[in-house]
Each structure stands twice: as structure tokens, then as C-alpha cells.
Amino acid sequence: MRKFLGISVELVFGLMLLILGSTTVSWATAVPEIDPSSGLSALALLAGAVLVIRARRRNN
Amino acid sequence: MDSVPAGLVRGQGQPSVPRICRWSPSFFQRVLLLVLLFVAELTVLSLWLDTASLSQSTGFLGIVGDWGAWVLRFILGFAAIFGTFAWLKHKAEIERISSKVEQTPIRWRLLAVHFLAMAAFAGLSSLIFVDGRSGRADLLGTSWFAAGISAIILGGLAFLPRAIWAGLVRATGYLWAYALIAALSACVVGNMGGRWLWKAATPASYLTFELTRRFLSLFVSGIVANPEKMMLGTQRFSVNIAPGCSGLEGVGLILAFGVLWLLLFRRECRFPQSLILIPFGVGLIFVLNAMRIAALILIGNAGAQQIALSGFHSQVGWMAFDAVAVAFCCAIQQVSWFTSRPQERQALARVTETPTGAFLLPFLALLTAGIVAKAFSGSFEWLYPLRFFAAAGMLSVCRRSYVGLTWRCDWLAPAIGTIVFLTWIGMDHLLNLNPGVDPRVPTTLQAPRLAKGIWITFRVLAAVITVPLAEELAFRGYLMRRFISANFNCVSFQSFSWFALLASSVTFGLLHGGNWLAGSVAGILFGFAVVRRGRIGDAVVAHATANALLATYVLIFRS
Numbered sequence: 001m002r003k004f005l006g007i008s009v010e011l012v013f014g015l016m017l018l019i020l021g022s023t024t025v026s027w028a029t030a031v032p033e034i035d036p037s038s039g040l041s042a043l044a045l046l047a048g049a050v051l052v053i054r055a056r057r058r059n060n
Numbered sequence: 061m062d063s064v065p066a067g068l069v070r071g072q073g074q075p076s077v078p079r080i081c082r083w084s085p086s087f088f089q090r091v092l093l094l095v096l097l098f099v100a101e102l103t104v105l106s107l108w109l110d111t112a113s114l115s116q117s118t119g120f121l122g123i124v125g126d127w128g129a130w131v132l133r134f135i136l137g138f139a140a141i142f143g144t145f146a147w148l149k150h151k152a153e154i155e156r157i158s159s160k161v162e163q164t165p166i167r168w169r170l171l172a173v174h175f176l177a178m179a180a181f182a183g184l185s186s187l188i189f190v191d192g193r194s195g196r197a198d199l200l201g202t203s204w205f206a207a208g209i210s211a212i213i214l215g216g217l218a219f220l221p222r223a224i225w226a227g228l229v230r231a232t233g234y235l236w237a238y239a240l241i242a243a244l245s246a247c248v249v250g251n252m253g254g255r256w257l258w259k260a261a262t263p264a265s266y267l268t269f270e271l272t273r274r275f276l277s278l279f280v281s282g283i284v285a286n287p288e289k290m291m292l293g294t295q296r297f298s299v300n301i302a303p304g305c306s307g308l309e310g311v312g313l314i315l316a317f318g319v320l321w322l323l324l325f326r327r328e329c330r331f332p333q334s335l336i337l338i339p340f341g342v343g344l345i346f347v348l349n350a351m352r353i354a355a356l357i358l359i360g361n362a363g364a365q366q367i368a369l370s371g372f373h374s375q376v377g378w379m380a381f382d383a384v385a386v387a388f389c390c391a392i393q394q395v396s397w398f399t400s401r402p403q404e405r406q407a408l409a410r411v412t413e414t415p416t417g418a419f420l421l422p423f424l425a426l427l428t429a430g431i432v433a434k435a436f437s438g439s440f441e442w443l444y445p446l447r448f449f450a451a452a453g454m455l456s457v458c459r460r461s462y463v464g465l466t467w468r469c470d471w472l473a474p475a476i477g478t479i480v481f482l483t484w485i486g487m488d489h490l491l492n493l494n495p496g497v498d499p500r501v502p503t504t505l506q507a508p509r510l511a512k513g514i515w516i517t518f519r520v521l522a523a524v525i526t527v528p529l530a531e532e533l534a535f536r537g538y539l540m541r542r543f544i545s546a547n548f549n550c551v552s553f554q555s556f557s558w559f560a561l562l563a564s565s566v567t568f569g570l571l572h573g574g575n576w577l578a579g580s581v582a583g584i585l586f587g588f589a590v591v592r593r594g595r596i597g598d599a600v601v602a603h604a605t606a607n608a609l610l611a612t613y614v615l616i617f618r619s
Contacts, residue, residue, distance in 0.1 A: 038374050038375055038378055038431070038434070039378065040570060040571060040573070041378075041427050041430060041431055041571070042378030042379070042381065042382055042431065044427060044571055045382055045424055045427040045428060045431070046381075046382050046385055046386070048420045048423065048424045048427070048534070049382070049386050049389075049424060050385075050386075050389060051416055051420060052411050052414070052416055052417050052420055052421065052424070053386070053389050053390065053393060053411070054389075055409075055411075055414045055415070055416035055417065056393070056408045056409050056410075056411060056414060056417075057393070057404060057407075057408065
């Protein structure tokens with residue numbers, strides 16, 4: 001499995017997206033194109049999709 | 061009870077052996093207690109204080125007004141990054157250090173001093189934020205800041221002695237510096253980046269305006285366009301394309317995502333071919349933003365102005381970002397021109413046949429349907445049944461993968477569900493998260509009888525059947541075990557670690573928006589339900605019970 005600083009790359013990537021998602025909610029300001037209040041669902045969806053796509057490679 | 065001070069054995073003056081007569085929780089129990097204490101205090105402070113009220117102040121209080129919230133975010137971000145990566149990268153060292161902590165009891169006196177410091181902090185906050193005292197403001201502000209920092213340090217030292225903190229810093233090397241830089245950069249960019257982005261957005265919004273006008277001209281005639289005021293639309297419906305609509309936010313997100321992906325998975329990418337995906341992704345999301353605005357105007361022009369301005373407006377930007385990001389990943393994995401390992405393309409498994417897919421896809425279907433349903437709804441989500449069908453369909457597709465799971469449960473599962481329900485309602489009332497009657501409920505009840513019946517039926521079916529199944533498979537079945545091992549499918553459901561339980565529960569809680577605290581507590585209880593007997597069925601039934609009771613409560617009390 002690929003490692004980055006000794007940690008599974010998928011886990012790092014998924015966690016970064018989750019941290020980004022959670023901070024999006026707490027740092028929310030009203031903006032029209034990317035609405036922070038809906039950001040968590042969208043980022044969770046992306047994090048999940050990335051994990052599923054990556055899992056195809058090692059059939060896990 | 062032995063009255064000898066900790067560290068000494070009576071009459072010998074020698075360091076003592078661990079004593080069992082005092083309550084001395086493990087390292088992880090202490091961290092959990094500390095986190096719970098800080099979260100409770102932070103929740104009260106967040107509800108009570110608003111640093112924006114100091115924005116007109118000068119001197120130290122002015123700095124607090126401008127940067128106070130960001131300092132808090134910095135502390136939270138630093139703690140989250142340091143804690144997460146310390147556990148992932150230095151698990152063995154932390155376990156070694158944690159074995160020493162049980163020799164030292166919790167220092168209740170320090171905890172009492174922590175509460176005194178918090179009381180001083182609250183008193184000074186009352187003077188600064190509530191009374192708005194301006195006399196000797198800098199002295200007040202400095203005392204307030206010192207009291208807050210002292211309370212944090214005293215709280216930390218009460219649960220974990222200084223030697224353990226020093227050992228943690230030593231064992232994790234320069235991680236504290238990396239976490240400090242990451243959290244500091246995020247705060248500075250977050251506070252100042254928005255202003256810079258706003259200046260850069262004006263030229264970009266002219267390009268978006270022109271692109272949108274051209275897309276619109278393909279579908280309607282008689283376009284109303286005023287480039288000076290950036291107004292665009294038709295005789296019936298027009299919008300102002302503000303700098304925030306310029307598309308730069310989507311461009312920034314795709315740029316960050318693409319660069320991160322190419323960096324982390326560089327060995328799987330063929331260079332320099334893969335680099336072309338960055339400008340392609342950036343251009344695509346910019347064009348999609350113009351198409352989004354054109355579609356919004358067309359929807360408004362067709363008479364559905366509420367849908368255009370609420371659901372569609374807020375959701376479609378994210379849909380475009382997700383679509384481009386997923387296309388980016390798939391292109392690198394499946395297009396031989398971009399991948400450095402074209403032979404692996406043939407060996408890729410179907411997503412529904414992988415264990416990760418089977419556990420995550422129902423939840424992802426639920427999320428996708430939720431985003432789509434909200435995008436095409438006004439103030440009320442009439443398309444909610446879409447969530448039920450999407451999750452049910454995906455559960456059906458993946459059903460063979462669930463044969464090996466234990467779906468049985470015992471009496472404790474509905475009991476846990478009832479506790480979660482009571483906790484949820486209690487926190488809702490205590491924190492006053494949803495004051496008054498939920499406007500959605502009267503809207504539903506005023507609808508025609510048939511539509512009302514169908515909507516409520518699917519809302520309850522989803523809450524009691526598909527949502528518990530999809531969420532428990534994702535959070536307890538996948539995420540909790542994934543935090544224990546990368547090869548999660550080989551991890552028993554009875555395997556337990558505090559980190560896995562807390563991390564999966566907080567993630568679960570965060571997806572419940574304003575009810576994140578109640579959601580996190582619910583996640584912990586559902587996690588215990590699974591671990592107790594190693595049966596996913598216990599968590600599903602507990603979750604279904606909680607949701608069924610909540611649905612009943614909402615229908616009876618309309619709240």
C-alpha cells in the first residue's frame with residue numbers, strides 16, 4: 001500500500017477532505033457559488049467516492 | 061483511604077508503586093474527558109459570546125474582534141491535526157507513554173483552579189462582550205486573554221501531567237511544528253484570502269457574464285443584459301452576477317484537489333501527460349459555473365423562482381465540483397494515457413463488488429440523492445422520497461455482500477435507541493437548536509391529503525429503514541473498522557479502539573449539521589452497540605428505534 005510520511009495515502013487524503021469539510025462549516029460565510037452550509041455533504045460524498053475508486057485497485 | 065501524597069510510600073521517602081485506591085483512568089479516557097470538558101465549555105462560550113461585537117473596538121479588543129474567532133479556530137485546527145497525525149504516525153510511542161499515565165491520579169486541585177480561571181474568564185467576558193466596557197480596555201482584554209490561556213493549560217495539566225505532555229512532544233518529533241504551520245496558514249489564508257479573492261474576482265466575473273449570456277442565447281431570445289451593473293436574465297427573471305459568482309471558488313477547489321492528488325499519487329500518474337488535467341479541470345469547472353447560472357436563470361424564467369434562488373443556487377456549485385473531481389480521479393486511474401500502470405486497468409474490480417463499495421455506496425447514494433433533491437427544491441424538500449429509492453436501490457444492488465454480516469439483535473438495541481432519542485431531544489431543548497415549530501412540518505400538513513400522506517410515508521420509511529442501514533454500514537461497518545486497519549474487512553466488529561470509536565462518531569455527528577454534538581453522542585452509543593456483541597444488527601436496530609421515536613415526536617408535537 002502507498003505510504004506518505006508512513007501513513008496510508010488514502011487515509012491521509014480522506015482525512016484531509018473530512019477536515020476541510022468540517023472546517024468549511026465552522027468557517028462559513030455566505031457566498032453564492034460554493035455554499036458552505038451544504039459543503040459537508042458534498043465533501044463527504046467526494047471523500048467516499050475517492051475511497052471507493054481507490055479500493056478498486058486492490059479489491060478491498 | 062491512604063492519605064500519603066502521590067509519589068511517596070509512608071515512612072520510606074521513596075517513589076511509590078502505582079496505587080489502586082485512587083481512580084486513575086487510562087490515557088485515552090483522560091483525553092476523552094479533557095475533550096468533553098473543553099467541548100462543553102466551548103459550546104457554552106460560542107452560544108454566549110460573539111467576537112464580531114468588538115469589530116468597532118480599537119487596541120487589544122479590536123484585535124480580539126478581528127482575530128478572536130480565528131485564534132479559536134487555530135487552537136481547534138492545531139489540536140485536530142496534531143491529535144490525528146500523532147495517533148496515525150506514532151501509535152506505538154503514544155501507547156508506550158500512555159502506559160505510564162495510570163501511575164498518576166487526576167489532579168483535582170488543578171481542575172478546581174481551572175474552573176476558577178474559567179469563572180474569571182466568564183466574568184471578564186461579561187464585562188467586555190455583554191456590558192461593552194471601554195474604559196481600561198487593554199487591561200481588561202489582556203486579563204481576559206490570560207485567564208483563557210491559563211484555563212486551557214490548567215485543564216490540560218489536571219488530566220495529564222507535564223511529563224506526559226513533554227513525552228508526547230518528544231515522541232512526535234516535529235509534528236507540532238507542522239501542525240502549527242498548517243493551522244496558522246489555514247487561519248491567515250481564511251481571514252485574508254477572502255479579501256484578495258474578492259479583488260481578483262471582478263475581471264473573472266466579466267468573463268462569466270459573457271459566457272452565461274452566450275449559453276442563455278441558445279435557449280431564449282430577448283435576453284436582458286446590463287454589463288455595467290452585471291445584470292443578466294430575461295424580462296421575467298434576472299440575476300446580478302456578483303464577484304462571488306465568478307467561478308473562482310470552484311477553480312480554487314479544483315486546483316487544490318488536483319495538485320494534492322498528483323502529489324500524493326504521483327507514482328500512479330504518467331508525467332507530463334497528467335499535468336494537462338489541471339488546466340482542463342479548472343477550465344471545465346469555470347464553464348460549468350457559467351452553465352449553472354444560465355440554468356438558474358432558465359429555471360427562474362420558467363416560473364420556479366424559489367427553486368432557482370434557494371436549492372439550485374446553493375447545491376449545484378458543489379455538484380459541479382464533485383463531478384469534476386471524480387472525473388479527475390477516474391481519468392488518472394482508467395485512461396492509459398494518464399496512468400503509469402496501464403496493466404492495472406484490466407484488474408480493476410467493479411465498485412459494487414469491493415467491500416469498500418458495498419459498505420459505502422448506499423450512504424453515498426443517500427448523499428447524492430439528498431443533494432439532488434435539495435437542488436430541485438425550494439424552501440421545502442418535496443423530492444425527499446428520492447433519498448429512500450436511491451439508498452434502497454443501492455442496498456439491493458450490493459445485497460450479496462451483506463450475507464456474511466450478523467443482522468440479529470437483542471433487547472439492548474432498542475434500549476440504546478431510546479437513550480439516543482432522549483439525548484437528542486434533551487440537547488435540542490437545552491441548546492435551543494430548533495426554536496419554535498419547524499416550518500417544514502406545517503408546510504407538509506397543509507399540502508393536499510394524498511401528497512402529504514406519500515411524503516410523510518417515505519420520510520418515515522427512509523428514517524426507519526434505509527437511513528439506519530446505509531449510515532450504520534458506512535460509519536460502524538466501514539469507517540470505525542477502517543480506522544483500526546486499512547484491511548478493514550478482516551477486522552472483527554468486536555475490535556475496539558477509542559480513536560476509531562471517537563473519530564467515526566465525530567464524523568457521523570458532523571454530518572448532522574447543528575446537531576453535531578447529539579449526533580456524535582449517538583455515534584458513540586451506536587458504536588458500543590456494535591462492539592458489544594460484534595453484530596451490525598444491534599446498531600441498525602438502535603438507530604432505527606431512535607429515528608422512529610424522533611419521527612413520532614415530530615409528528616405529534618410538530619417540532
